[in-house]
Amino acid sequence: MKLNHLTHILITLIIAVSCEEKPKQKPIEKPMKKKTVVYQVFTRLFGNTNTTNKPWGTLEENGVGKFDDFTEKALQEIKDLGVTHIWYTGVPHHAVINDYTEYGISNDDPDVVKGRAGSPYAVKDYYNVNPDLALDPANRLEEFKALVQRTHEAGMKVIIDIVPNHVARNYEGLTNPEGVSDFGAHDDTSKEYNVNNNFYYIPGQAFQVPEWQNGYVPLGGEQHALSNGKFEENPAKWTGNGSRLVRPNFNDWYETVKVNYGIRPDGSKDFEELPEEFEDKDYRVHFDFWKNKTLPDSWNKFRDITNYWLDFGVDGFRFDMAEMVPVEFWSYLNSSIKMKNPDAFLLAEVYNPSLYRDYIHKGKMDYLYDKVELYDSIKHIMKGYGWTDHIPMVQKGMADIEHHMLHFLENHDEQRIASPDFAGNANLAKPAMVVSATLSTSPTMIYFGQEVGEPGAEDAGFGKPTRTSIFDYIGVPHHQRWMNNKKFDGGQLKENEKLLRDFYKKLLNFTIKSDALMGDYQEIHFYNKDHTEGYDHRILSYVRWSEEEKLIVVANFGADKHYKLDLKIPESVIDNWKLNNEEYKLEEQLYGQVDRILSVNEGLGIVPIELAPLESRIFAVEE
Incomplete structure (x- = not known):
């Protein structure tokens, strides 16, 4: 179903409002390394x-x-x-x-392995x-x-x-370093939960293999000595996605068991929580x-x-x-x-x-x-x-x-x-x-x-x-x-x-070589939607810059539309870049053969752009 123009405006406004309401936003950090x-x-x-x-x-x-x-x-x-x-x-x-x-x-049981090569x-x-x-x-x-x-x-x-x-349900460490015991080796399996148990248990009940659905049969129906609809696990453990069923659903992560980190079955924590101010600590x-x-x-x-x-x-x-x-x-x-x-x-x-x-x-x-x-x-x-x-x-x-x-x-x-x-x-x-x-x-x-x-x-x-x-x-x-x-x-x-x-x-x-891509960002998309004839919602444009490099990025997502327009670089960008009212050569970085001129007049920049379907340009400003 295609969305109409009004729906898109409403969605954009909703996103904008939700972005403004993000909680606990910290100051923006500017990394120095390359991408x-x-x-x-x-x-x-x-x-x-x-x-x-x-x-x-x-x-x-x-x-x-x-x-x-x-x-x-x-x-x-x-x-x-x-x-x-x-x-x-x-x-x-x-x-x-x-x-x-x-x-x-040890051999693995097809009843608790997804596929033949197994889930990583x-x-x-x-x-x-x-x-x-x-x-x-x-x-x-x-x-x-x-x-x-x-x-x-x-x-x-x-x-x-x-x-x-x-x-995995059949976890088995063969090459553990000295002093390292397997997951669950020392668990008290008589209890659903203990802070030092590695797993959660369903005491008194044995695990049952899921009921296969949608025509699924392990190994596509091939005969296998262990593929008998059974897997020995008594008592049953909670399944990896948190299912507490003895017989997990086919759509559960039935081939795995959930690890216990000290979260009690009621969701409360059995360990000390971080002080609130620790979000600012290294x-x-x-x-x-x-x-x-x-x-x-x-x-x-x-x-x-x-x-x-x-x-x-x-x-x-x-x-x-x-x-x-x-x-x-x-x-x-x-x-x-x-x-x-x-x-x-x-x-x-x-x-x-x-x-x-x-x-x-x-x-x-x-x-x-x-x-x-x-x-x-x-x-x-x-x-x-x-x-x-x-x-x-x-x-x-x-x-x-x-x-x-x-x-x-x-x-x-x-x-x-x-x-x-x-x-x-x-x-x-x-x-x-x-x-x-x-x-x-x-x-x-x-x-x-x-x-x-x-x-x-x-x-x-x-x-x-x-x-x-x-x-x-x-x-x-x-x-x-x-x-x-x-x-x-x-x-x-x-x-x-x-x-x-x-x-x-x-x-x-x-x-991985660009300095500007680790620098500042400003979208120029909405400015061009308002001020550039022929610019629409299938194009995206923004600028990236550092002290060493200034980039203009424009991308055409249209699979069947050719664009020819004068892309505007707003006054705020020109001011940040400290450009004069003159012409600047632009060198295209993706294809290296399409150069353009950025003309600055009364603080506004203009770049003549032609974009074939699905074509993008990354222009670097030469000063």
Whole structure:
């Protein structure tokens, strides 16, 4: 359903009002470093060259990528794309349906594993890595350590997942450091809750496997010795998403159990809360606050886990579903991490905007997903029914925390841009990507295959089309064409895919070198809507600047509309930039071949602009 003009005006006003009413906004911090670009890669899919793609296919049938596939050449190509950090998704050992008993690993039960390759968010052993990813499973930790070293030698930082809210139902640490016990090893299972229990229990009742729905059968109906509709767990534990049912629903996170952080079943806290003024304190003060305090056992378990991986050489973490874990724990954990590595990159999945500031200021998170505000707004615009008017409103509401809100257009949870259910055309991401990457000082993230238009079209088994499956063994066709049988040279890409990747490469490399993108921002969108003939809600414009660089950014989200207009640079910008009433040459940064002139007359700037459909311009002012 298309929204009419009046509806859009009302929505814009509502957003503006809500932005004005944001609580407890702190003064805006201006970071000094250059932009960060994160390349999220699903580790077991990256190097897989197998194109069989049989639904529910085994590792042998559909193939799997390895740590070793990230060769020096592959890593250099990722670095040259404009990447500073790689998030290797799915590294910690999670439940999988493969027989690794010869390595001392117990078999996993298909009744509590999603897919055949398993969810990376059902971690089975926090002190080891997924055996699927190793050439020699007995040597899997050493193979991952070598990958960390290769990544560092290529000039990039390493991020891995930590999933604090839940673990696999069959958690089993095989390589725990000395003195480290497994989750739940010392729990009093006769009680629903104890502050030092790692899990919550349903005493006197055994766990029951969910009732399968929508024609689902584990492993697609294949016979398996453990696939019998039963899983031994007595007493039953609470499920990962908080379900307290002995028999969780099929749509619950039934393959996981929820970790107890000292939150009683009634929601009250069994630990000391942070004083209100601690939102203004740095991580050192937070670290000192938790010293010598008696804390729930799960807090210390995750501190030990993150310390282990920091010592291993990992540079940061992406925390899954962080908002389901109390903010006080994050103060404790993140301050501990920062004391060990002040430059550690800490990214959290938080979707409730009312929690953003607490998790940043009290929880000491570096970055949160900007999904509910920016991503959702841009997605609506890309799909053709959103207005660019929403974006300046979102940015205004985020002004005090904009640096902490990581921008993305794809990740493993979201639909691929090129999938029919999202945009159906990877080129529709071009203006959106320009905006996502240049609107604020925040990091930018792309998901592997996004840069070549991967549509996620495979019916993998548990995972369905529109998202590249994280549960199954599968090949990623567009990405495989870029891999070109592990030459990593794009040799099999189609011409439009090569052009798309070249666009990403130019854009991302510009962002990590620009001073202005870590400086000031001002929208000029609404000024131009009021004063520029032909300017409408399919265009977005704003300026970014520092002492060294002044940028004018204009993006055309229209897939079928060409614009020719005189873009206005308001007097307030001209005054901030201290420009005289004269002409200034503009050098285009994305394509390097479209120069323009900024004419300043009586304090107002004018730039003649032509924009083809889905075209963007980033002009740098030459003084």
